[in-house]
Amino acid sequence: MKxxxxxxxxxxxxxxxxxxxxxxxxxxxxAPPLFSGRTLALLFEKPSLRTRVSFEMAMYQLGxxxxxxxxxxxxxxxxESEADIARVLCRYVDGIAARTxxxxxxxxxxxxxxxxxxxxxxxxxxxxxxLSDLLTIYERKGRLSGLTLVFIGDGNNVANSLLLSxxxxxxxxxxxSPPGYEIKGEVLTKGKGFAARSGSQILLTNDPHEAxxxxxxxxxxxxxxxxxEAEAKKxxxxxxGYQVDxxxxxxxxxxxxxMHPLPAHHGEEIAAGLLDDPRSVVFDQAExxxxxxxxxxxxxxxxxxxxxx
Numbered sequence: 001m002k003x004x005x006x007x008x009x010x011x012x013x014x015x016x017x018x019x020x021x022x023x024x025x026x027x028x029x030x031a032p033p034l035f036s037g038r039t040l041a042l043l044f045e046k047p048s049l050r051t052r053v054s055f056e057m058a059m060y061q062l063g064x065x066x067x068x069x070x071x072x073x074x075x076x077x078x079x080e081s082e083a084d085i086a087r088v089l090c091r092y093v094d095g096i097a098a099r100t101x102x103x104x105x106x107x108x109x110x111x112x113x114x115x116x117x118x119x120x121x122x123x124x125x126x127x128x129x130x131l132s133d134l135l136t137i138y139e140r141k142g143r144l145s146g147l148t149l150v151f152i153g154d155g156n157n158v159a160n161s162l163l164l165s166x167x168x169x170x171x172x173x174x175x176x177s178p179p180g181y182e183i184k185g186e187v188l189t190k191g192k193g194f195a196a197r198s199g200s201q202i203l204l205t206n207d208p209h210e211a212x213x214x215x216x217x218x219x220x221x222x223x224x225x226x227x228x229e230a231e232a233k234k235x236x237x238x239x240x241g242y243q244v245d246x247x248x249x250x251x252x253x254x255x256x257x258x259m260h261p262l263p264a265h266h267g268e269e270i271a272a273g274l275l276d277d278p279r280s281v282v283f284d285q286a287e288x289x290x291x292x293x294x295x296x297x298x299x300x301x302x303x304x305x306x307x308x309x
Contacts, residue, residue: 003300004110004117006103008127008164009190013198015299016169020135022295023288031294033063038301040066041089043109044099044120045076046226050262051120051128054289055097058297061290067093076105086112094304095297101227116300123157123227124184129261130161132292134169136285137217140257145170145198150215150252152176152208152244153269154235155183158221158261163187167194167202174203176211178238208242215252219259220244220269236268245271249279257281 004010011019040059042052052068059066076082082105089096090113098109098117103124110117119127138144149166151159155177163183166173173191175183182204183191195202205211212218223239224232249256258280266272275282 002114002116002304005127005296005300006106006110006117006119006122007125008130008161008168009194010127011168013168013170016131016134016165019131019292019295019299020138022298023135023291024139026294027288027291031058031061034298034302035059035062035064035094038062038064038094038304039092040064040297040301041093041096042066042068042099042120043074043076043085043089043096044069045071045101045105046099046121048099048120050286050289051097051099054293055120057290058294062294062297064094076100082108083112085109086117090114095301115304118296118300121157124187125161125164126157126261127161127165128289128293128296129158130165131296132288133162133219133259133261133285134165135288135292136259136281137257139284139288140281141216146172147216148172148174148214149217149219150174150176150211152211152218152220152248153239153242154181154221154223154225156221156225159183160187162219163191163202164194167191167198167200170198170200172201172203174205174211174215176205176208176242178242179206181238208244208248209251212248212251215256217257217259218244218249218252221261222263222265223269224265239269243269243271244274246274246277249277259285262286 056066086109095116097120099120100122103122149171163173223235260282
């Protein structure tokens with residue numbers, strides 16, 4: 001039976017641990033050429049650097065192939081319906097990684113595709129980023145359970161996936177955001193359910209200094225994401241007191257990790273030069289997209305079969 005990854009909640013604690021360990025092995029030992037003759041479709045509505053390159057290289061290193069489909073070539077829901085696109089693609093390829101504006105588009109693709117569909121970013125979640133971040137944290141800290149992850153900024157797709165993944169693996173999660181930019185209610189409810197089982201604690205606050213005290217990891221993201229350009233001035237005003245800088249990092253524990261999914265807007269959500277701070281693991285995060293996604297592809301595509309094969 002095929003398995004999709006549309007949300008980080010499609011995985012359990014054990015599966016996340018297995019992915020991290022598999023990714024570590026592949027990072028250290030290389031990836032076996034398991035995917036000879038297999039193809040992944042990259043169905044993207046948004047531009048990408050890390051997501052596209054990491055998926056393409058992951059398939060290449062596993063012995064497979066990828067096909068990039070740009071917005072102009074496919075026209076999701078415009079030139080052709082999402083349902084029809086899914087039903088066509090699954091006759092050609094062994095998996096679909098989709099980067100979409102709307103999470104609903106992913107749900108339709110998953111519902112109509114007979115091969116696995118992977119959320120390569122939607123407006124609701126970014127599970128591949130969160131999984132790679134957990135790998136990066138585990139490499140540096142040697143554990144996940146009991147650590148405190150603090151997100152400063154918008155309760156966006158990355159924050160949603162980080163909250164859910166933290167609560168699944170027993171990490172504490174704090175979000176500091178301006179009023180009106182908190183985590184979505186349905187995501188918070190789901191996260192609280194996971195936290196009740198894992199022992200995680202969740203804190204939502206409007207005060208970044210309160211959130212940062214005693215943190216093991218401080219994480220931030222851009223204030224204005226793709227598709228939000230019309231709100232840019234309003235958002236910059238709302239988030240003006242939420243920049244991560246040395247003063248904020250110094251409130252955290254000694255050995256704190258600074259994280260950002262990139263691209264970064266220097267001088268906005270982060271102080272200039274912060275990516276080069278010794279506490280920054282931002283470029284390790286970027287590299288680990290490759291290794292975690294290799295492990296993820298092996299998990300999801302190993303038993304996938306194109307219709308008619």
